[in-house]
Amino acid sequence: MSEINNLVYDLFLKIRELPSHERVAWLEANCSDPKVQQDVLELLQYDIDDRFMEKPVLAPQDHDETYSYRPNAPKPSSIFAGRYKLLQVIGEGGFGIVYMAEQMEPVRRRVAIKLLKANMDSKSAVVRFESERQALAMMDHPNIASVFDGGWQMTVHRFSSWSL
Amino acid sequence: MNDPSSITQLLELSQRGDRDAAQKLWAEVYDEVRRIAQKAVDREFGANSVQATEIAHEVFLRLTGDDTLSFESRAHLLATVARAIRRLLVDRARARKAQKRNGPREIVDLNDLLDSPDVDSPIMLDLDIALNELESVNERCAKVVDLRFFSGMTLEQVAGTLQISLRSAAGDWAFARAWLRRRMEQSQS
Numbered sequence: 001m002s003e004i005n006n007l008v009y010d011l012f013l014k015i016r017e018l019p020s021h022e023r024v025a026w027l028e029a030n031c032s033d034p035k036v037q038q039d040v041l042e043l044l045q046y047d048i049d050d051r052f053m054e055k056p057v058l059a060p061q062d063h064d065e066t067y068s069y070r071p072n073a074p075k076p077s078s079i080f081a082g083r084y085k086l087l088q089v090i091g092e093g094g095f096g097i098v099y100m101a102e103q104m105e106p107v108r109r110r111v112a113i114k115l116l117k118a119n120m121d122s123k124s125a126v127v128r129f130e131s132e133r134q135a136l137a138m139m140d141h142p143n144i145a146s147v148f149d150g151g152w153q154m155t156v157h158r159f160s161s162w163s164l
Numbered sequence: 165m166n167d168p169s170s171i172t173q174l175l176e177l178s179q180r181g182d183r184d185a186a187q188k189l190w191a192e193v194y195d196e197v198r199r200i201a202q203k204a205v206d207r208e209f210g211a212n213s214v215q216a217t218e219i220a221h222e223v224f225l226r227l228t229g230d231d232t233l234s235f236e237s238r239a240h241l242l243a244t245v246a247r248a249i250r251r252l253l254v255d256r257a258r259a260r261k262a263q264k265r266n267g268p269r270e271i272v273d274l275n276d277l278l279d280s281p282d283v284d285s286p287i288m289l290d291l292d293i294a295l296n297e298l299e300s301v302n303e304r305c306a307k308v309v310d311l312r313f314f315s316g317m318t319l320e321q322v323a324g325t326l327q328i329s330l331r332s333a334a335g336d337w338a339f340a341r342a343w344l345r346r347r348m349e350q351s352q353s
Contacts, residue, residue, distance in 0.1 A: 005301045005302060009302055009305075009339055012338075012339055012342070013335045013338070013339065016338065042346060043339075043342045043343060043346060044342070045346075046341075046342040046343075046345040046346040046349070047338065047341070047342040048345075052341060052345060053309075053313055053341055053344070056312065056313050056314070056315070056316035056317075057249075057253065057288075057313055057314055057316075058200055058219060058220075058249065058314070058316055
């Protein structure tokens with residue numbers, strides 16, 4: 001590591017701890033090289049506290065196991081599968097997301113909707129979801145229905161039979 | 165890989181020519197690679213879990229196929245696994261790029277690194293190039309990225325592996341993140 005790189009690294013780590021209005025003055029007081037100053041300030045611009053690279057490429061982080069379902073998940077108040085208005089998220093976990101929703105037809109009623117991300121790129125995922133769908137169809141349960149929409153597998157649960 | 169002392173011991177024995185220890189060591193490497201994949205599978209990652217398992221197996225095959233490989237330390241072993249994962253992802257991205265050469269130009273999106281990093285995103289190529297440059301700027305920072313991003317370690321585990329303080333590991337990670345982001349964004353424009 002060259003001396004300049006070392007210096008940039010040290011200054012960057014110190015300056016990011018400071019309140020933003022003190023930073024420029026502090027840098028001018030602690031570093032005389034304008035090129036280094038510019039480098040440090042530039043890096044600070046990219047020191048954004050968001051989810052950039054936060055999740056490892058193969059293994060999601062333990063503390064954030066549900067997040068992977070969130071990014072593309074339907075938002076509350078959107079209409080799902082043509083007839084379910086999603087109201088709010090009432091639970092989520094490794095399995096997917098559960099919403100409270102309003103079925104608009106043929107009868108208007110409150111239902112719970114469980115969404116599982118069905119990724120159709122993978123053969124085994126298709127097989128798994130297909131067999132789940134068949135199992136549901138065989139059961140022909142009056143209170144559980146299963147629908148696919150937009151890459152999501154949805155099961156609808158009527159509240160009457162479902163304790164939350 | 166939960167017991168650092170056993171790996172260190174196995175390394176010492178296998179370096180002295182203990183074949184039995186060398187075999188056990190490979191079992192540890194396999195466990196480590198599987199651990200990384202398993203974490204993803206446990207989360208019901210859909211297609212991603214299938215990819216993760218595939219990748220873990222491929223990485224292990226590559227490591228065992230490399231006769232020149234020897235480990236100096238536990239940290240070296242773990243870093244080698246992380247590096248092998250990275251190499252494999254880059255090779256996959258490169259192969260996909262070659263396949264699509266006559267098709268429409270693939271859009272490389274930095275957002276691919278935001279929430280659910282896609283193992284087959286073309287951004288892996290850019291990340292690899294940026295990481296190689298970071299390595300010449302600050303080698304330890306690049307190592308932290310390998311362990312954290314490609315092996316899925318927590319910062320605590322990274323600090324333990326590299327035998328540095330948690331504070332240093334966190335500092336390295338913050339610097340690496342900003343540095344890589346700047347590098348990749350600038351190369352896009």
